[in-house]
Amino acid sequence: MNPVNIVVLISGSGTNLQAIIDAVERGEINGRIAAVISNRPDAKGLERAQQHGLHTVVIDHRTFSGRDTFDAALQATIEQFQPALVVLAGFMRILTDGFVQHFSGRLLNIHPSLLPKFKGLNTHARALEAGEKEHGCSVHFVSCELDGGAVIGQARVAIAADDSADTLATKVQQLEHRLYPTCVKLFCAGQLQLTDNGALLDGKPLPLNGLDLTEAP
């Protein structure tokens, strides 16, 4: 099977991008990163991509009149790279329904909570406030509902009595850096599909919480 073309969208530090780059370079993912696109010219992730010889593009959302025109430009740029997979890796923009529908089934996101818990922002503080015993992250297909698409996999960590939002964020990010490459690997191996009834792995429905990928598979 030919390597799958991947486009990664970022807005910031790009540590998840880095984890995916490293997994591709180790030969663990049957894919090639065709482009890294940032909506922020100062995103640290752009430097990471360039250090690995990857093609980078900046599409600064502030130069567009609105969400529709930005998303149209973003969609057209992504399609130039003919990706089988588009990876949102800390891409801090709400996407229009048209964009999401266009890429449906080939658009993944990582979210720092055990979905369906704590959609949206400030997930670590909210998990602490809610008195949760565990927390973690989820990789999911993107749907038009914010953080609401079919979950592919999750990784979990116990919340310690002395955890703060910051310590929890560090623990969850470490999990993210294993979880995201593993899910990208499954996708690029042709093992994942999105259907009207949810996500399938090897043709079989995944549980609502996806695979438990807390331990390295």
Ligand code: GRF
């Ligand atoms: C991650 O915590 C991810 O869960 C969230 O945005 C953050 C991105 O971090 N969606 P990075 O840019 O990959 O370092």
